[in-house]
Amino acid sequence: MKLFRRVTILGIGLIGGSLALAIKKHRLADTVVGISRRRQTLALARRAGVIDRGSLDLSAARGSDLVIVATPVDTMLSLARQLSAVIGSECMVTDVGSTKRCVVARYETFFSNYLGSHPLAGSEKKGVRFASGVLFAQSLCIITPTAKTKGRVVTKMTKLWRSIGAHIVSMSPERHDRVVAFVSHLPHAAAFSLASSVPKEYLPYGATGLRDTTRIVASDTKLWSSIFLSNPDNITKAITLFQQHLRRLKESIRRGDRRRLQIFLHNAQIKRQELA
Amino acid sequence: MKLFRRVTILGIGLIGGSLALAIKKHRLADTVVGISRRRQTLALARRAGVIDRGSLDLSAARGSDLVIVATPVDTMLSLARQLSAVIGSECMVTDVGSTKRCVVARYETFFSNYLGSHPLAGSEKKGVRFASGVLFAQSLCIITPTAKTKGRVVTKMTKLWRSIGAHIVSMSPERHDRVVAFVSHLPHAAAFSLASSVPKEYLPYGATGLRDTTRIVASDTKLWSSIFLSNPDNITKAITLFQQHLRRLKESIRRGDRRRLQIFLHNAQIKRQELA
Numbered sequence: 001m002k003l004f005r006r007v008t009i010l011g012i013g014l015i016g017g018s019l020a021l022a023i024k025k026h027r028l029a030d031t032v033v034g035i036s037r038r039r040q041t042l043a044l045a046r047r048a049g050v051i052d053r054g055s056l057d058l059s060a061a062r063g064s065d066l067v068i069v070a071t072p073v074d075t076m077l078s079l080a081r082q083l084s085a086v087i088g089s090e091c092m093v094t095d096v097g098s099t100k101r102c103v104v105a106r107y108e109t110f111f112s113n114y115l116g117s118h119p120l121a122g123s124e125k126k127g128v129r130f131a132s133g134v135l136f137a138q139s140l141c142i143i144t145p146t147a148k149t150k151g152r153v154v155t156k157m158t159k160l161w162r163s164i165g166a167h168i169v170s171m172s173p174e175r176h177d178r179v180v181a182f183v184s185h186l187p188h189a190a191a192f193s194l195a196s197s198v199p200k201e202y203l204p205y206g207a208t209g210l211r212d213t214t215r216i217v218a219s220d221t222k223l224w225s226s227i228f229l230s231n232p233d234n235i236t237k238a239i240t241l242f243q244q245h246l247r248r249l250k251e252s253i254r255r256g257d258r259r260r261l262q263i264f265l266h267n268a269q270i271k272r273q274e275l276a
Numbered sequence: 277m278k279l280f281r282r283v284t285i286l287g288i289g290l291i292g293g294s295l296a297l298a299i300k301k302h303r304l305a306d307t308v309v310g311i312s313r314r315r316q317t318l319a320l321a322r323r324a325g326v327i328d329r330g331s332l333d334l335s336a337a338r339g340s341d342l343v344i345v346a347t348p349v350d351t352m353l354s355l356a357r358q359l360s361a362v363i364g365s366e367c368m369v370t371d372v373g374s375t376k377r378c379v380v381a382r383y384e385t386f387f388s389n390y391l392g393s394h395p396l397a398g399s400e401k402k403g404v405r406f407a408s409g410v411l412f413a414q415s416l417c418i419i420t421p422t423a424k425t426k427g428r429v430v431t432k433m434t435k436l437w438r439s440i441g442a443h444i445v446s447m448s449p450e451r452h453d454r455v456v457a458f459v460s461h462l463p464h465a466a467a468f469s470l471a472s473s474v475p476k477e478y479l480p481y482g483a484t485g486l487r488d489t490t491r492i493v494a495s496d497t498k499l500w501s502s503i504f505l506s507n508p509d510n511i512t513k514a515i516t517l518f519q520q521h522l523r524r525l526k527e528s529i530r531r532g533d534r535r536r537l538q539i540f541l542h543n544a545q546i547k548r549q550e551l552a
Contacts, residue, residue, distance in 0.1 A: 120481065120483040121483070122483075123484065140481065140483070169481070178478075179478045179481050180481070182473065182474045182478050183474060183478050183479070183481045183482040183483070183485075183486050184483065184485050186473065186474070187470060187485045187486045187488075188485060189522070189525055189526075189529075190466055190470050190489060190522070191544075192525060192540065192544040192545075193518060193521040193522040193525050193544070194462065194466050194518060194521075195544040195545070195548040196521040196540065196543060196544045197458070197514065197517045197518040197520075197521050198458045198459060198462070199458060200547060200550065202454075202455045202459050203547070203550040203551050205396065205416065205418070205445070205455050205456070205459045206459040206551045207397070207415075207416070207459070208399065209459075209463045209467075210459050210460065210463045210551065211551060212463075212488050212489070212491050212492065213463040213466060213467055213488070213489050213491075213492065214463075214548050214551065215488050215489075216485050216488065217544050217548040218545065218548060218549075221538060221541035221542050221545055224541055225534055225537045225541060228529045228537060229529065229532055229534060229537065232532065235526075235529055236526050236530050239522060239526045239529075240526075241473045242469060242470060242473040242522070243519065243522060243523075244473075245470075245472040245473050246466070246469040246515060246519060246522075247519075249465055249468060250511075250515045250516075253505065253508050253511055253515075254512050256505055256508065258501055258505060261501045261504060261505065262497060262501045264468065264472065265468055265497035265500055265501060266497050268468040268469070268472045268493050269468075269471070269493050269494065269497055271471050271472065271474070271476060271479070272471040272490050272493040272494060273494075274476065274479040274480075275479050275482045275486065275490070
């Protein structure tokens, strides 16, 4: 089902590339244009059939009826003005940023047909060569409409996400940033800190426990700096709560309080079961 | 290659059951006897061909030339005396406990042919029904000989572990407990605390990041209470170091110090690569 004539995707990494592939796979647009800062990425994306056309220049977004911004969050913020000078006022705009308040606030001032999105998909893999047309199948996509968002933009963007297999949840940008601080940013903060803590000479003895808990440390560090810095108040609050629990656990161990320790572990386990 | 006539395994859980299966698979003993506190476990283990004979009574260990203790650490400590009254002085004894100082110290006072072992294998699965004869293939097994350990015991136990596919590393019980505090106990402490920190109503939004970092929270909580309490000084030290790194990361985020943040994430990532 065709939804758009021409979709431009800014940033052809894992998410942008996977979106391009999914849009082509489901024939949701006539043309998919990819814009990247790297010639190599464009060549790779074209060769792999991820995009129909590629450009190093933002002006290639001209004439699109949908622009999807899939760059790191700080790049999103910095290119909004320039993008608004290129595209028409009727063009729909969305982004896939991992934090929403700052992006939504800025994009709403520049674009009248904007809706923030955050597909909860991806992996620690980086780059268009890991792009997959089924990355969003059975995934969750949070959309963050505000009082300014037009109903027809929500309807159309919901259709797009559903067409590529995602389930939609709608919440405010503020709630979104609180939620992801806990379910995504905090686990990353914990994993990076955990990997930092293990003495190098002990690493050869790391088994599946350490491997699993630190897998996401392989994530793009530039992207993650950008995410952490775009949601600092919620993330530091989440870390503070984590520190409190860690302190409580440590105290039970130090005191040899088996009862408190078992209750702590048991409650964590009960909660974790909700996730499965 | 037969190494023993009669092996008795105390505790037929995931590790004990897998050991029994591996010993039978490689024909390392004539008879494998399983001792458990639960009739149901014995019935299951016998039906599945995990053990040749089962008993609820410790005295069934009589006449063995090897006893492997595969119970939680606190049970190991409490049954040493009783076990020593049952088995002959020539019987070899080992254990598979996750901490070694306390077990080794106690077992050396009761058994003259003892060697501590810690196979770094297993999973969050619990119980004999997940036992596998190939659990130790390509795994690492730490043995912890001391000045009191006899050379022929080390030789024979090394043969046993190698025969079922494990690679052997030898270190003192003290070093073992420092190492595992970081590579195994700390990741568990972090994962349990992380699961505790996430508000319940946010859990439906948890994606692979949260799922992976907290997978080990599904581990046996009684076993883990016992492990934490048997290595408290090393674990609290490891948690303290983790808290320092966490505080540093939080501070970089709070201050918006992108340079420090990126260095932190980058260093963690470089270190994590050693693990792969």
